[in-house]
Amino acid sequence: MDDWRLTIKLVRQNDLAKNTWGNAEWDPQGKTGIISVLDPADYNLRGADLRLDMECTIVHELVHIQVGPLTRRTRTSAKTSSTASWALC
16 A cells, blocks of 8 residues: 555544444545544543544555455444454454
């Protein structure tokens, strides 16, 4: 993904789907994407726990971008991303 242009932005809870901490939108042809991560103001964690959770959320969304083309037809992207990202975090 070295040639991708990715932006990470903080968003408030009401900008995300219920019970989520992040979201990714991407354009594989343009190799661009935006990863939205829950704003620390809306977290119930602080310090190192907060930073780790945000980092794992970013990794999770990166996995979505990476495996999206492989899982688009099977609708297994969420499960695949969850398994792979939590293995990395």
